Amino acid sequence: MKAVRRYTKGMWTFIHKLGSPPWFFGFSGTLVRWLLPITVTLLLVGAVWGLLVAPPDFRQGNSYRIIYVHVPAAVVALAGYYVMAFAGAVSLIWRIKMADVTMRAAAPVGAVLTAIALVTGAIWGKPTWGTWWVWDARITSMLILLFLYLGVVALFEAYENKTAAARACAVLSLVGMVNIPIIYKSVDWWYSLHQPASIKFTGESAIDSSMLYPLLLMIVAFYCLFAVTLLLNMRAELVWTHRESGWLKQLVGDS
Amino acid sequence: MTSPADVANPLLFFFMVITLFPLGLGPDPTRLATLAPGILWVVALLASLMVSAKLFASDFEDGSLEQLALAPYPLAVTALAEVSAHWLATGFLLALVSPVFGVMLGLPEAGLLALLVSLLLGTICLTLIGALGSALTVNIRRGGLLLSLLIIPLNVPVLIFGTTAVREAVLGGNPESWLALLGGLALGSLVVVPLAIGAALRVSLDS
Amino acid sequence: MYFESLAAVWHMDGHGFYVWLAYALTALPLVIMVWLPLKRMRQHWRWLQAEQRRSAAATQTPAMGSDV
Numbered sequence: 001m002k003a004v005r006r007y008t009k010g011m012w013t014f015i016h017k018l019g020s021p022p023w024f025f026g027f028s029g030t031l032v033r034w035l036l037p038i039t040v041t042l043l044l045v046g047a048v049w050g051l052l053v054a055p056p057d058f059r060q061g062n063s064y065r066i067i068y069v070h071v072p073a074a075v076v077a078l079a080g081y082y083v084m085a086f087a088g089a090v091s092l093i094w095r096i097k098m099a100d101v102t103m104r105a106a107a108p109v110g111a112v113l114t115a116i117a118l119v120t121g122a123i124w125g126k127p128t129w130g131t132w133w134v135w136d137a138r139i140t141s142m143l144i145l146l147f148l149y150l151g152v153v154a155l156f157e158a159y160e161n162k163t164a165a166a167r168a169c170a171v172l173s174l175v176g177m178v179n180i181p182i183i184y185k186s187v188d189w190w191y192s193l194h195q196p197a198s199i200k201f202t203g204e205s206a207i208d209s210s211m212l213y214p215l216l217l218m219i220v221a222f223y224c225l226f227a228v229t230l231l232l233n234m235r236a237e238l239v240w241t242h243r244e245s246g247w248l249k250q251l252v253g254d255s
Numbered sequence: 256m257t258s259p260a261d262v263a264n265p266l267l268f269f270f271m272v273i274t275l276f277p278l279g280l281g282p283d284p285t286r287l288a289t290l291a292p293g294i295l296w297v298v299a300l301l302a303s304l305m306v307s308a309k310l311f312a313s314d315f316e317d318g319s320l321e322q323l324a325l326a327p328y329p330l331a332v333t334a335l336a337e338v339s340a341h342w343l344a345t346g347f348l349l350a351l352v353s354p355v356f357g358v359m360l361g362l363p364e365a366g367l368l369a370l371l372v373s374l375l376l377g378t379i380c381l382t383l384i385g386a387l388g389s390a391l392t393v394n395i396r397r398g399g400l401l402l403s404l405l406i407i408p409l410n411v412p413v414l415i416f417g418t419t420a421v422r423e424a425v426l427g428g429n430p431e432s433w434l435a436l437l438g439g440l441a442l443g444s445l446v447v448v449p450l451a452i453g454a455a456l457r458v459s460l461d462s
Numbered sequence: 463m464y465f466e467s468l469a470a471v472w473h474m475d476g477h478g479f480y481v482w483l484a485y486a487l488t489a490l491p492l493v494i495m496v497w498l499p500l501k502r503m504r505q506h507w508r509w510l511q512a513e514q515r516r517s518a519a520a521t522q523t524p525a526m527g528s529d530v
Contacts, residue, residue, distance in 0.1 A: 092454070164461055164462030168459075172391060172405060179412070183411050
């Protein structure tokens, strides 16, 4: 029982510390120094594994290898929206500035990953089904996710007062977050209602473990990449917005 | 407050844009009938977008919104009241006249009631989401276009459920389950969205 | 390793164009996404260093002119 209490107390202290810019800056610096090389390694290993080592697909041949960038980008793009919305919620409820910074940093990264997922999905579609674009459930849901991201970015740019902008974006991304499961489900139903019975564009086929493992590795790698990019963006913003503060001047002076 | 033009304009917009479709697609009745549920719903969505921009604009400009924010009632409740009044003047009427335009596009009789009910329930969601967009953009210059960008993705489920309900009715299937889904969405939106609108109004007032 | 030669890797049994295009269009934005904040950080840091040097020089000049 005591151990649980100490653990939860430790967690709260940690979260509190994250809210302090100087502490976060130091912590993220150490974290990035380790995470960046790890991310690059994971990405390279995963890509080589998926491109060269894994066997080709029975039906699609070698074009299926695009899955190793398409699916991780799509998965992390969706998760990224939740990160953004969650940070927005924290910012709205507890008025923590660092949560604002997190949310702002997550938006463009998520949008780029969504775009990558869409483009690679389209490229994958051409050799597989003969057309560059197919309105199947997953691609259509990804497209709507892109619009949701772009809406948040556009809303932020439209406000002059950036504190108000952050709060507006928090409200919007929260509404979007609640909506996303509904959107995905409705698009799923929309697609299954309209597809001709003979053609099935995205079939659920069991994936062999020799193809699954590199995919999982790439998903982990993309998550790490998201984290790294998020931290780098946050650090760059902190250095600018806190350029007048003592702790930063001290760090610069020591460097 | 609400002038006759504010009520008539969205209906006229609905009417005129519906007319564009036979002109653009050709008058073939079979094709129009197949496309009718989608056309009617998309145009209703666009009409809703159009009127949403003005929802809080006049209150914001003359300062009455600030007064409402200072009132002892939660802003969410006030927002809900305003949105309800707005819906009665726009979406509600649109839903009521929609069967007329359904007939013009050759929608079979079986689909007309489903069209009306789906739009009644759907416009509740559309008006609420539109109000949220308006609340977020009311203090921004040229916020109207941004509003559309923000709202369209959020309205996708309503569009899908609405059109499917009408199509199911036409095919002799089961529109009730889709209408029930719309009803659920409307109920959920009535509870959740006013809270977001209240928060958004505060942000706009503070900015 | 599935492929027998480097040429086979490039060709990918006819799908090489699509696979490599997809990977290139993924790698490029990802590299830019990591490089941009690093560049911004360096710019801000150098600006801050220059600021410190400027304010340090400003506090030293009165001492030089005090002999007058």
